[in-house]
Amino acid sequence: xxxxxxxxxxxxxxxxxxxxxxxxxxxxxxxxxxxxxxxxxxxxxxxxxxxxxxxxxxxxxxxxxxxxxxxxxxxxxxxxxxxxxxxxxxxxxxxxxxxxxxxxxxxxxxxxxxxxxxxxxxxxxxxxxxxxxxxxxxxxxxxxxxxxxxxxxxxxxxxxxxxxxxxxxxxxxxxxxxxxxxxxxxxxxxxxxxxxxxxxxxxxxxxxxxxxxxxxxxxxxxxxxxxxxxxxxxxxxx
Amino acid sequence: xxxxxxxxxxxxxxxxxxxxxxxxxxxxxxxxxxxxxxxxxxxxxxxxxxxxxxxxxxxxxxxxxxxxxxxxxxxxxxxxxxxxxxxxxxxxxxxxxxxxxxxxxxxxxxxxxxxxxxxxxxxxxxxxxxxxxxxxxxxxxxxxxxxxxxxxxxxxxxxxxxxxxxxxxxxxxxxxxxxxxxxxxxxxxxxxxxxxxxxxxxxxxxxxxxxxxxxxxxxxxxxxxxxxxxxxxxxxxxxxxxxxxxxxxxxxxxxxxxxxxxxxxxxxxxx
Numbered sequence: 141x142x143x144x145x146x147x148x149x150x151x152x153x154x155x156x157x158x159x160x161x162x163x164x165x166x167x168x169x170x171x172x173x174x175x176x177x178x179x180x181x182x183x184x185x186x187x188x189x190x191x192x193x194x195x196x197x198x199x200x201x202x203x204x205x206x207x208x209x210x211x212x213x214x215x216x217x218x219x220x221x222x223x224x225x226x227x228x229x230x231x232x233x234x235x236x237x238x239x240x241x242x243x244x245x246x247x248x249x250x251x252x253x254x255x256x257x258x259x260x261x262x263x264x265x266x267x268x269x270x271x272x273x274x275x276x277x278x279x280x281x282x283x284x285x286x287x288x289x290x291x292x293x294x295x296x297x298x299x300x301x302x303x304x305x306x307x308x309x310x311x312x313x314x315x316x317x318x319x320x321x322x323x324x325x326x327x328x329x330x331x332x333x334x335x336x337x338x339x340x341x342x343x344x345x346x347x348x349x350x351x352x353x354x355x356x357x358x359x360x361x362x363x364x365x366x367x368x369x370x371x372x373x374x375x376x377x378x
Numbered sequence: 379x380x381x382x383x384x385x386x387x388x389x390x391x392x393x394x395x396x397x398x399x400x401x402x403x404x405x406x407x408x409x410x411x412x413x414x415x416x417x418x419x420x421x422x423x424x425x426x427x428x429x430x431x432x433x434x435x436x437x438x439x440x441x442x443x444x445x446x447x448x449x450x451x452x453x454x455x456x457x458x459x460x461x462x463x464x465x466x467x468x469x470x471x472x473x474x475x476x477x478x479x480x481x482x483x484x485x486x487x488x489x490x491x492x493x494x495x496x497x498x499x500x501x502x503x504x505x506x507x508x509x510x511x512x513x514x515x516x517x518x519x520x521x522x523x524x525x526x527x528x529x530x531x532x533x534x535x536x537x538x539x540x541x542x543x544x545x546x547x548x549x550x551x552x553x554x555x556x557x558x559x560x561x562x563x564x565x566x567x568x569x570x571x572x573x574x575x576x577x578x579x580x581x582x583x584x585x586x587x588x589x590x591x592x593x594x595x596x597x598x599x600x601x602x603x604x605x606x607x608x609x610x611x612x613x614x615x616x617x618x619x620x621x622x623x624x625x626x627x628x629x630x631x632x633x634x635x636x637x638x639x640x641x642x643x644x645x646x647x648x649x
Binding site for chain 1: 429430431432433447449450453454455456457458462465466467469470471472492
């Protein structure tokens with residue numbers, strides 16, 4: 141257990157040093173939050189009631205789809221994965237440590253948004269904070285599971301940059317965080333519902349924590365776990 | 379089995395490309411053993427099969443003892459620091475950190491650098507230190523001195539000799555004949571997935587036969603001549619140079635290195 145915890149703590153430090161997660165989990169999301177928070181609440185003051193959830197969806201999408209996968213490619217697309225076998229530790233250990241480390245990074249960013257939004261932009265705090273944080277944790281886990289699939293299945297960084305954008309952009313544009321989802325044409329609304337962002341957004345809203353908004357996230361998570369398991373099993377068999 | 383490693387009928391193919399075609403050999407405890415061959419001969423594949431890092435198609439491999447594996451460079455995250463890697467490996471192996479060993483390998487001097495900032499030699503030393511965590515009985519070294527400067531090679535050879543003196547079994551893959559000749563008790567030469575030779579360096583020299591190498595330095599450059607008949611070839615060469623009025627600056631005759639014998643052996647195989 142000590143080795144596992146040391147591994148997670150070390151990964152957390154390596155993420156900061158590598159700057160990949162530092163930029164995608166902290167710098168860009170917080171800059172986006174500071175800029176867009178001001179714009180949104182000035183143009184549409186009623187957005188103050190959903191600003192926290194909107195900014196969280198953007199931050200988590202960026203960290204999970206753009207920040208996590210490069211670290212996974214660095215490990216599982218190179219000789220680094222041999223380190224696990226050579227030391228008799230399970231090959232999935234790298235994925236688990238990176239996943240947990242990214243979870244902590246994203247949770248820190250989200251907490252910063254929750255704390256700063258009411259002060260800077262008079263945003264409304266969620267009324268049921270325990271449910272809000274439970275929904276947030278679920279949403280981060282599901283988003284990271286998709287990021288894990290991207291990092292394990294895409295073979296190189298160039299392809300990853302392109303594919304990650306194909307997941308990231310619809311996630312923030314079609315999830316309802318920029319403008320109400322009802323304003324979108326039906327086909328775009330349907331496309332938006334494929335991605336977990338729209339489900340996570342609704343789950344985090346006040347009175348949104350219900351099975352209707354949860355089941356799809358659970359489904360995505362287990363599907364992602366199965367894909368990751370298959371990919372890692374294939375890697376081990378090589 | 380009393381030995382450290384026994385390999386029987388080891389086969390491995392990648393698609394239609396046969397990399398290992400039924401290898402058979404044994405490695406004794408305390409022995410320094412080399413897998414030798416040109417690039418693509420199958421050394422790393424054979425080594426990784428024995429280490430358990432790669433699956434093989436058929437055959438049996440028996441390893442008698444705890445293994446320590448020195449991985450090649452680029453097998454650690456770019457931003458990890460040497461002591462962080464040491465602590466992580468110690469935790470995984472449930473072993474105490476041996477600071478004497480770390481000092482001997484100069485890990486203390488590089489502890490503040492990140493892996494990406496280390497030179498090739500420093501990376502090799504770090505990988506050797508990581509392989510030695512947990513006090514293994516058998517140590518695998520894959521191209522341990524590839525890309526090192528002279529000083530780095532000498533230093534690493536010294537470390538390998540120290541390990542040998544401690545009774546460790548050392549298995550190394552290399553294409554550096556001089557290194558193998560200096561360090562190893564026995565060698566296996568791989569050629570096209572088969573064992574072309576298995577024995578000591580002296581046995582290899584005996585197998586190749588009486589061969590001399592004449593190195594001549596003239597104003598026109600350096601040349602090396604290979605012969606079974608030293609007397610006739612030398613006389614003929616000297617007469618030839620005299621006729622052409624080429625002045626000899628230096629001349630040296632030797633029995634050749636293991637490398638030259640290996641090239642000769644590979645040449646015979648292809649003929």
